[in-house]
Amino acid sequence: MIEASQLYKSFAGVPAVRGVSFRVPEGGRLMLLGTSGSGKTTTLRMLNRLIDPDGGQxxxxxxxxxxxxxxxxxxxMGYVMQQYGLFPHYTVAENIAIVPKLLHWDKLRIxxxxxxLLQKLGLSWESHAHQYPAQLSGGQQQRVGLARALAADPPVLLMDEPFGALDPVTRARIRQEFTGLDEFKGKTVVMVTHDIRDAFEMxxxxxxxxxxxxxxxxTPEELQQNPANDFVAAFLHGKGDAP
Ligand SMILES: Nc1ncnc2c1ncn2[C@@H]1O[C@H](COP(=O)(O)OP(=O)(O)OP(=O)(O)O)[C@@H](O)[C@H]1O
Ligand SMILES: [Mg+2]
Structure with missing residues (x-):
């Protein structure tokens, strides 16, 4: 469904992404893991043309x-940004409504x-719909970002550290709840994460x-059984950004 082929991108002459290729079939879920600055966000942004590659397609x-x-x-392609990416001058309700409005859904449906969606992600409409992003905690903003990405039921979800602002306890709960949502099932997903538990579970x-x-x-099993090098092995053993 999504195929990246030999993607290249440099910023001011410094390469950020160097020959990245992968294929995600319909309903597939690819997790991109890697050190900070390794080009994960840049790769994701090239999938929906937030940026265009210098090379590849x-x-x-x-x-x-x-x-x-x-x-x-x-x-x-619903997109969950690394730093929530909510529009600061829109309320929570207005942020979630962006794509449904573009699609001309009527008000009641929106x-x-x-x-x-807010309720499923543990936020009440009454308390939060009319708040602005700055009035929410990081974790709450992140959940609004998830609701916004799911709102119009896109076939593809691109998610950049979607649980990054959550403490480990909340993170595990939200990940579980999110993964269990009917709205999430069947979607084609490319997700960036630092957390190997995210990657293995999703x-x-x-x-x-x-x-x-x-x-x-x-697959998680293939990587665990046959890591290509020490870097991959270290990553899978939860050393995260250490190498
Ligand atoms: N708009 C930009 N202008 C200049 N340099 C950029 C830009 N976006 C990314 N870079 C550089 O490209 C490299 C890859 O950045 P990218 O954001 O893709 O990394 P990442 O893997 O997502 O890192 P992190 O885990 O910290 O989010 C970094 O060296 C970064 O400084
Ligand atoms: Mg990033």
Whole structure:
């Protein structure tokens, strides 16, 4: 469904992503793990054309994404940003409604959907719908970001550290609740995380990135049984950013 082929991206002449290729079939869930600065966010942003690659291409349902208008692409791909990415001058309700409004849903449908999603993510409509992002905790903003990405039921979810602002206890609970949502089931997912527990619980494939390259991709079992090198092995043993 999504195929990245030999993606390259540099910023001011410094390479950030160097020849990254992968394929995620419909309903597949690829988790990108890697050290800070290894090019994970840059890779994700090239999938929905938040940035365009210097080289290589992305195919979505077999079509080169350069031939698709970015706004059309983004309606198909819910995006959860690393730093919540909520619009500060929009309320929680307005943030969640962005894509449904673009799709001309009526008000009642938007309201029902938003209320339902917020409640499923542990936030009450009454307390939070009319608040602005700055009035919420980081973890609450993150959950609004998840609700926003799911709002219009896109077939694809791109998620950048979607649980990064949560403490370990809340994180495990939200991850479990989120993964269990009907709204999440069947989606094609590319997700960036530092947390190997996220990756093992949510992914069917894991890709390990280092210095702009995708070092190894495989099922969690394949990576554990046959790590390509010490870096991959260290990562899988939970050393995270240590190597
Ligand atoms: N807009 C930009 N302008 C200049 N340099 C950038 C830009 N975006 C990313 N970079 C650089 O590209 C490299 C990869 O960044 P990227 O954000 O993709 O890393 P990451 O793997 O997501 O890291 P983290 O885990 O810390 O979020 C870094 O060296 C970063 O400084
Ligand atoms: Mg990042």
């Amino acid at each position: 992305v195919l979505f349902r077999g079509k080169d994404t350069r031939s698709l208008r970015p706004e059309i692409l983004r309606r198909q 309201r029902r959907r938003s209320e339902d 992914g069917d494939h894991i890709g390990i990135m280092d210095k702009g390259k995708l070092i190894q991709t495989g």
